[in-house]
Amino acid sequence: MSGRNGRWSWILPAVALAGMLLCYPPAWYPQGLKLWLTSWFGTPSYRSPPHSMDMPAVNPEPFCPEGAVESSAAWRAAQEIEGVSIRATEGCFADNPHAVAAFVRGTNRVSPETLALSGLTSDAVVKGEDLDGDGDPDEIHIRLEIVELNGASPESSELMTQFAIAPGIRPGFWVFAPKLAGMATVNFESLQARGMLRLPSPAIRVEQGDRVRITLENGHYMPHTLHLHGADHPFLDVTGEGNDGVPIASEVPVMPGGARTYELTPRNSGTKFYHCHVQPHVHVMMGLQGLFIIEENRPNNWLQTLNPGAGQVRVPSKAVTERYDREFDLHYSDIDQQLNERIQRHNDPRTVTRSMHREYDATDATADYFTLNGRSFPYTFRESLVVVKPDESALMRVLNGGREGISLHTHGHTVTVTHRDGVEVAPEVRERRDVVWIAPAQRMDLALATTNDGHGAYGPGIWLFHDHGKKAVTTDGIGPGGHISAIVYEEFLAENGWPKTSGVSLEPYFTEDYYRKELPVWQAYAPRLLSDAGYDLLALLRLLGLALFGGMFLAAAWSLFRRRRRV
C-alpha cells in the first residue's frame, strides 16, 4: 500500500511544477533559456498589445467663464468712477472697478453708491489731509483683517470659505484681507469666497513721505503681527509700543479679538514686502504675506492703496506712468500641502496649533504647489497675464514669497533689473537678462521693453514666463501647472481676453481629473495611441495559473515532506 502511495505521491508535485513552467510568463525567462526554447520550438508568434482603454469624455470648465462678474464688460472696460480714471483690463478677469476707485479716493471719501458697489467698509482705507499741499492725501489709514480660506468648519463637511488655485485644488490658507461689508461668500447658497477674499494678500501702495497707519484687526483664532520688511519704519511707535511686528524682539503679538496699529512714514521708495512675524516658518507660508510698494512722491499722486490679488495695476502712480506704459504686481509663492492641509483636518485652535507647531517640521518641507498672484496654471491665464502692445514699456514688480528660489525666465524677451529689494541698480551696471534669479523674500523690479529689436523682444506673440527650475511648472508634479503665465500681445487676445493659443488643446487642464492624475497627457491629439493601455487578459490568466500551480506544488511538497518524516 505504502509503495503505491509513495509512487503516486510524486505525481501531484510534478504536475504542479509542469503547470507552473507552462504558466510562467515567457518574457520573464532568462535570455539563454529563451534562445534554447526558440531553437527547439521555433519563435513564438506575435501577439498584439492590449487595446487602448476608452477614456471618459473630458468635461472642462469654461476657460474664461461668461456671465462671471469678473469677466464682464462692465468690470473690464476703461472707465471713470468718482473722478478716477481706471484702465481697461485686456485679460479675462478684472478687479472690481468700484473697489479700485474706493482704494484711490479712500473708502471714507466715495459716494455711498460706490462704497456699496465696492463691497468695502467705509473705514477699510481712510484717506486724510494733504500734508505737503501737493494735491493728494498723505494721511493713509489701512485696516486689514485675517481670513481663513479652505479650512475645516464645524458646521459643514465642505471646506470654508472656498478659493481654488487650479481646478479642484484648494489648499488651506490664511490671508490679510481688506475690510469687507457683509458675508465672506458670494451669496447664501455658495461656499465660494468673495473676490477680494483670496490669495495672495493684497499689494499695498503708499507714497514716500505719507503718514501711514495700518491697523491689524485680528478676528482670527491665532496670534499674528505685521512686519514691514524693507519699508522704513521705527522700531517703536510714538507710544513706545513695538512697531516691527517681531514677537521675540519688540512686542506681544496681536491676540485673537485684538488690534494693533503699525505706523510708518517711509523716506525712500521701492518694492518692499509685508508679512506676519509670528512663527513665520508657518504663518508666512500659510499666506500671510504681500507686496508693499512705496511710490515716489509726486504732485496729485492718487494711489491705488490696495491691489487685491496683485496683478495689473489699473491706476498706476505718477512716477510709474512717467517711465512706463503699464505696471504689474507679480507675487510668487509656493505651498507645502503637508502644512496647508492641517487647517482642513482640525477646527479647534488647540489642535491646529499642536499640529502646526509640534507635528509639522518645516525642515522637511517640500513645495507641492506654485502660485503666481494666488493661482496656478491654467487659472494664471485668466488673471495674471502681462498684456502688452509692441513698442511699449512695462514695469513688473516681482516678489518671491515662496520657500524656494525662482530662476524667472521670459520667453521672447529680455528684461532689465532696475531695482533689487527696492534699491536702485546703478544704470551703468544694469544688464538685460532672460533668466533672473530671485531668492526667497527678494523683490525685483523688471523693466520690459516690447520693441521688436532682436534684443529686448522678438515680436508679438504669447510668450511664457516661468521658473526654469523644473518643479514650479507643475502642480504636485503634474505639468503643465505651477505658476506658468505669459507675456501676451493684445493682437493675440480674443475679445473675451483669452489668449489665442495654438497646439495642444487646453481642455484637459481645465478639469479636476487632470490634476488628480487620472487623464493621459496627450490623449487629445492621439486618442488611441496615447490613451491608457488596457489589460492583457491572457497574461492575467497566466499569472492566476502560476499562483494556482505554485500553491498546489507547495502544498504537495509539504505533505510529502511530513509523510517522509513520519515514515
Ligand SMILES: [Cu+2]
Ligand atoms: Cu501670523
